Amino acid sequence: MNVLVINAGSSSLKYQLINMDTQGVMAKGLCERIGIEGSCLKHSPSDKDAVTIEKPMKDHADAISMVIDALVDANHGVISDMKAIDAVGHRVVHGGEYFNKSVIINDDVKKKIDECSALAPLHNPANLIGIEACEKAMPGVPMVAVFDTAFHQTMPAEAYMYALPYEYYEKYKIRKYGFHGTSHYYVANRCAAMMNRPIEDLRIITLHLGNGSSITAVNKGKSVDTSMGFTPLAGVPMGTRSGVIDPAIVTFIMEKEGLSVAEADAMLNKKSGVFGISGVSSDFRDLDAGKQNGDAKCALALDMFKYSVKRYIGYYAAAMGGVDALVFTAGVGENSIAMRERILSNMEFMGITCDSEKNNVRGKEAEISKDGSLVKAFVIPTNEELTIALDTQKLLK
Numbered sequence: 001m002n003v004l005v006i007n008a009g010s011s012s013l014k015y016q017l018i019n020m021d022t023q024g025v026m027a028k029g030l031c032e033r034i035g036i037e038g039s040c041l042k043h044s045p046s047d048k049d050a051v052t053i054e055k056p057m058k059d060h061a062d063a064i065s066m067v068i069d070a071l072v073d074a075n076h077g078v079i080s081d082m083k084a085i086d087a088v089g090h091r092v093v094h095g096g097e098y099f100n101k102s103v104i105i106n107d108d109v110k111k112k113i114d115e116c117s118a119l120a121p122l123h124n125p126a127n128l129i130g131i132e133a134c135e136k137a138m139p140g141v142p143m144v145a146v147f148d149t150a151f152h153q154t155m156p157a158e159a160y161m162y163a164l165p166y167e168y169y170e171k172y173k174i175r176k177y178g179f180h181g182t183s184h185y186y187v188a189n190r191c192a193a194m195m196n197r198p199i200e201d202l203r204i205i206t207l208h209l210g211n212g213s214s215i216t217a218v219n220k221g222k223s224v225d226t227s228m229g230f231t232p233l234a235g236v237p238m239g240t241r242s243g244v245i246d247p248a249i250v251t252f253i254m255e256k257e258g259l260s261v262a263e264a265d266a267m268l269n270k271k272s273g274v275f276g277i278s279g280v281s282s283d284f285r286d287l288d289a290g291k292q293n294g295d296a297k298c299a300l301a302l303d304m305f306k307y308s309v310k311r312y313i314g315y316y317a318a319a320m321g322g323v324d325a326l327v328f329t330a331g332v333g334e335n336s337i338a339m340r341e342r343i344l345s346n347m348e349f350m351g352i353t354c355d356s357e358k359n360n361v362r363g364k365e366a367e368i369s370k371d372g373s374l375v376k377a378f379v380i381p382t383n384e385e386l387t388i389a390l391d392t393q394k395l396l397k
């Protein structure tokens with residue numbers, strides 16, 4: 001079985017064609033600038049040279065037909081016919097309270113994804129356009145929606161409710177949803193496999209630390225709390241997002257600076273985080289370089305990030321009555337040796353350790369805690385596309 005995994009954004013579309021027998025990626029790529037001048041497709045077959053095809057794409061339907069053309073192309077294709085695509089798995093950002101697992105897409109599912117657009121106005125409409133473009137290009141091919149929020153639907157009300165007037169939950173569905181669910185689910189399950197223990201016996205804290213970061217408490221295989229909230233703005237400071245702050249600061253700054261709602265939103269989402277503090281970059285590699293050159297604000301941004309992640313470890317250990325394993329994943333979690341070491345330092349009181357030699361690893365699965373450590377720590381590269389493909393396969397069997 002071959003599954004095409006689609007991640008559609010407002011002007012971009014990422015894809016991977018996965019052979020489910022080998023779980024190998026046959027080809028992957030990215031359509032950029034859809035509907036904008038200069039659109040192009042970057043296509044990377046696994047056993048041939050990558051190509052960039054520059055061609056106008058007026059909408060997502062154009063993008064999908066270019067992806068199919070690339071997949072069946074005589075030179076850089078990987079299948080002889082589009083009939084070799086057995087199913088499509090779509091990443092959908094927001095499933096609201098409707099979806100606690102992946103589902104086969106039908107009209108009712110599309111209607112509910114559309115209803116959730118109010119909760120994710122930048123993402124869900126684009127995801128839906130991607131679904132409809134695929135339905136048009138591949139009639140009869142089954143499609144599955146895999147939601148970023150679904151894994152967190154097991155959180156108890158005491159964790160997902162905000163202490164605001166209850167009517168806002170009823171009227172607007174204001175509550176914590178959490179994101180990166182596919183990633184947290186995947187790495188928590190890989191962690192249990194690496195420990196050779198059933199996930200039902202484990203309390204795991206998964207640390208998805210990248211440009212966007214979220215931390216999840218996974219108790220007995222279920223998400224019981226997570227650091228992102230109603231939107232992906234909550235939690236630890238991120239590349240350009242503030243993370244949790246005193247909510248009164250928002251109205252204070254709006255008043256002092258005369259900011260509109262849109263400007264305040266942009267300030268919190270695009271001008272804050274480690275970028276806002278350092279004034280240098282949202283990329284942790286640039287901050288490391290800045291710190292090495294004596295830039296105090298780069299050092300402060302890194303310290304704030306480390307401290308915030310540590311806080312969540314304590315917070316979620318308390319939530320679960322202990323912790324058996326920590327998992328680092330995503331860009332920073334998989335690659336920043338220094339940040340992992342700093343996060344894990346001075347945590348021996350909780351049974352958490354870091355073995356400097358074992359921690360000298362990037363982008364591959366490894367245990368990094370000291371031998372005999374009460375709490376195990378791991379690096380586990382995330383694989384959201386494979387998780388989407390596996391869910392798609394499971395639902396269609």
Ligand code: AMP
Nearest residue numbers: 210211212283284285330331332335336
């Ligand atoms: P992601 O959002 O998961 O793709 O993560 C992207 C982020 O990972 C980048 O913005 C970098 O800040 C970070 N990153 C990647 N490689 C490294 C590295 N070697 N050291 C520190 N940070 C890294």
